[in-house]
Amino acid sequence: MTVPLPLIAAIALSFAVSYLSIPIFNRFMIAAGIVGRDIMKRGGELIPDMGGPGVITGFFSGIFIFIGLEVFALKNSTDLTNILASLNTVLIITLIGIFDVLTTLMRQKEGLGIFERMKRRGIPSWFYFFIPLPAAVPLMAVYAGVTHMSLPFIGRVELGVIYPLMLVPLAVLCCSNATNFLAGFNGLEAGMGLVLHLSLGLFALVSNKLPAAAIALVFAAALASFLRYNWYPGKVFPGDLNYTIGAVCACVTVLGNMEKFAILCFTPWIFEAVLKALSGFKAENFGILQEDGSVKPREPKVRSLTHLIMKSGHFTEKQVTTILIGFEVVVCLFAFAIIRFI
Secondary structure (H helix, E strand, O other): OOOOHHHHHHHHHHHHHHHHHHHHHHHHHHHHOOEEEOOOOOOOOEEEOOOHHHHHHHHHHHHHHHHHHHHHHOOOOOOHHHHHHHHHHHHHHHHHHHHHHHHHHHHOOOOOOHHHHHHHHOOOHHHHHOOOHHHHHHHHHOOOOOOEEEEOOOEEEEOOOHHHHHHHHHHHHHHHHHHHHOOOOOOHHHHHHHHHHHHHHHHHHHOOOHHHHHHHHHHHHHHHHHHHHHOOOOOOOOOOHHHHHHHHHHHHHHHHOOHHHHHHHOHHHHHHHHHHHHOOOOOOOOEEEOOOOOEEEOOOOOOOHHHHHHHOOOOOHHHHHHHHHHHHHHHHHHHHHHHHHO
């Protein structure tokens, strides 16, 4: 497997720009009061609540240098339209994530006037399930991906216009919401997202799907930088980044025509969505800090993968995160092992 030079340059730039810009954005968030309290630590330190801008800055820098080298140095503009459509999808979902964080902060405000009451109320919870839908429009408009799928025991199924008009928005909606469900622990979203996109990128690369590989691997590099600051004890929350991790996965899956492999790698989030549905999407992942430093779930029933880990033993927040990241590594390795047989 040969890694093209433009891709290597894009990965390196994405990592470097994210690594350098995240602390700058953190200082801005603190100055602007965009902070949240880390409730699973003693003292509940206030830390920046929006990690997405630094990651997206690095990601876009990497993709732009990839496009520049491909188009102007190698004279290759294949799939450029799909790449740009994916960038639009990522940008829209990032703006939605920022809106999510800011309105959540607004609900924490208090006051007697109508402005304060409106801010405190924020957005109805049910609406958050549907706000990722506009992000699918760019992929729908360019007819990204193929209009057929190969299903087990059935074979090739031609979907026609159903694919861009129904399955693409459904993929963006489900993936972005699912990665938003499995969250709340330092390093969890970024760590599992890093493993997911690294696996998707490598699979796309060996399958000769360079645009999909570029998006996945460049985003993985930005997440790796973010993990440096988000790992326990976290110095920044993902916040707006939760939706983006899922949306990038949907873009890579569509561009790389790799639905079966992506679904296998996405298994932990599918389980999480099912568990959340059992609670009416009201269960919280957070644990209660114990005297021995371990965390225990607030919920009496298992309504999250984090609950399952916390109920299985006396684990610290860092250990819960590490176990779930390790689980995603095993899932992705299993996907690589069996994909040729399904």
